[in-house]
Amino acid sequence: MTRVLAVASEVYPLVKTGGLADVVGALPAALKAHGIDMRVMVPGYPAVMAGLSGRAQLRRYDALFGGRATLVAGRAGNLDLIALDAPGLFDRPGNPYLGPDGADWPDNWRRFAALSRAAADLGEGKIAAFVPEVVLANDWQAALTAAYLNYAEGHRAKAIVAIHNLAFQGNFPGTIFAELGLPPSAFALDGVEYYGGVSYLKGGLQLADAIVTVSPSYAAEICTPAGGMGLDGLLRSRRSALTGILNGIDTEVWNPHQDANLEATFDSSGLGRRAENRRAVETAFGLEAGDGPLFAVISRLTWQKGMDVLGAGIDGLTAAGGRLALLGSGDTALEGMFRAVASRTRGRVGVVIGYDERLSHLLQGGADAILVPSRFEPCGLTQFCGLRYGCVPVVSRVGGLADSVIDANDAAVTAGVATGIQFQPLDAAGLESAIMRTMTLYRERKVWTRIQRQGMKTDVSWRTSAARYAALFRGVASQTGAA
Secondary structure (H helix, E strand, O other), rough: OOEEEOOOOOOOOOOOOOOHHHHHHOOOOOOHHHOEEEEEEOOHHHHHHHHHHEEEEEEEEEOOOOOOOEEEEEEEEEEEEEEEEEEHHOOOOOOEEEOOOOEEOOOOOEEEHHHHHHHHHHOOOOOOOOOOOOEEHHEEEEEEEEHHOOOOOOOOOOOEEOOOOOOOOOOEOHHHHHHOOOOHHHOOOOOOOEEOOHHHHHHHHHOOEEEOOOOOHHHHOOOOOOOOOEEEEEEHHHHHHEEEEEOOOOOOOOOOOOOOOOOOOOOOOHHHHHHHHHHHHHHHHHHOOOOOOEEEEEEEEEEOOHHHHHHHHHHHHHOOOOEEEEEEEEOOOHHHHHHHHHOOOOOOOEEEEEOOOOHHHHHHHHOOEEEOOOOOOOOOOOOHHHHHOOOOOEOOOOOHHHHHHOEOHHHHHHHHHOOOOEEEEOOHHHHHHHHHHHHHHHHHHHHHHHHHHHHHHOOOOOOHHHHHHHHHHHHHHHOOOOO
């Protein structure tokens, strides 16, 4: 068995703000069949410590970035977890990254440097209970692990940095560098320095043994000036070390045949039962019954997700006979915009601000189409859930959305392989065209049903992707010794 430590700032079902938690929570089980023993290391937030059973202390720190801390191993459901119990850093209610005022915690640099430092200790073999051969550092919150390992003396685990969203980079003032415990040589262009400051993600990408991101198309996009978020030059220089592996979803959690969140379970031979879920969605979102398609949105309400373009296009959607049920939260201005739209289009548009796991399942099981109009999308998960539940994805042609949905053009429809609708560009005209195409296909009931069933046949599990991750881990692990 190849031993891998995955380091992340969140993990489903204990702490979740987005798709990162779902990936980190599902991948270990999928990898077992491929000979990978993966443990997950996360901060000891209150929810993590409360959900950890069978605890065993691995290591104590008298002073880890300003306070005492303990590495604790345990179980949470089927997950083998290692929690960094550092109350001064992580014993805080609410969002793991934001304070009560909605702003980043001012000591986030310290909190996630501590997580990375402790992960590197495991990677250096300082804790006999688990000595990984590979450390998978997820996003900027864990990326500094690669820097600590790079500058370690002697044998160490290999480091892979996983990019789930390049837009979030962990950039901080250069004044923090002296407190990170890295050698002076690390504050350089080929280290963690970035325009006079410190960038956790840039440093990780520079110093990792390999880089992985969450879809092949996104791997190509981030190497361009348009998609590279200022790091495209670095990523092009490391192109041979960069791999794109499409995410999957947990098909036990997302299973329309036995989903307790639904009013009526169903499979591809019983799509008529989705009508019961549709009525439940209408009730939950205050929507009138209608003959046109019911669109769903389950999203963070941000510019990245194209929510401003969607807001401007809602009148066209309802005028054409469609309805919309939206579940999400994010930018205050966008939340206010959608509330205002729902108020003036009562019965046609329903909005629930926040996140509700049951409602997200019900929307996939009852809506006709799931709208994902992202400006950029490393992978996306809601379209996978839509495919699985017969909720036809309508997606912008970017990143993992382009890799996972087969557009219902004439050739694909004729061949019977279409699974959704892709569109480009993401602007008012592009979105309107996609909505009109969806309306037309929806009225052709036999065609629409074939698209639903073809989507439900798509393998959205981790089976194929886990095999690719396993091959990556084994390949990197075989490069033994310190860099």
